[in-house]
Amino acid sequence: DASVEDRGRGRHRAARHGASISIADAVAGASSVRVYDAQGGVLLGMRTLAKPCGAITPEGRISLLSAAAQDLVQVTGSAAWAEWCDGSGTPIAWGSVTDEAGTGPFKLAGTAGTMLYAGGAVLLAGALLG
16 A cells, blocks of 8 residues: 555654754754855855754654854855754755755745855754755
8 A cells, every 4th residue: 555655654754864863963062054155165154953953844854943042154155055964063964055935955044045144144944854
């Protein structure tokens, strides 16, 4: 039965993603989303995540959760990709960055497009992985 198979896949995905959240939160430091430009991979800024750093959606995907404190953009540039890192800075997952209207897994808030300006806040409208 296809629905039984789909439910099994969904449970497996949720368990796998739950383990990823646990790994990201296992070290003392907070995990983060680091945002880079397309020109040489310059780190523009990062967004610190809460602990726990994510939740599993009803579809079995990871929804990353931002910490309450704001992080500032360090370098002006157009964001192209981001990586989710554990508290020690080890990358766990990565993907494209878009504005809220885009289809990338990492969505910036407060901007049309992906331009970030030094001194501004790194705002994530959402980060939905898997």
